[in-house]
Amino acid sequence: MSAEILNGQKVVKIDKDDVEHEIMYWSNAVICSVLGANPPFEVIKGFVNRIWAAFKIDKIIQVRRGVFLVRFVNLQDKIAVEKRGLYFF
Secondary structure, three states: OEEEEEOOEEEEEOOHHHHHHHHHHHOOEEEEEOOOOOOOHHHHHHHHHHHOOOOOEEEEEEEEOOEEEEEEOOHHHHHHHHHOOOOOO
């Protein structure tokens, strides 16, 4: 990262190298949206762990109401899950 002055204010320029690690880390993640409902986190966690039991899941996070992020341990698992298409809760 490098800082510079622009219009009298200090701004930071973020290069791809600055965020490359984060890009790689989150490339194993999928966003899940439950339309029309807001199930409790524990219910979604159980559902995800059940339907994707064959895959190694690193973490499950509730992003906001009805939206969850699932990060897999490896990219191959994420790709396999995506190739299966839509999932219905």
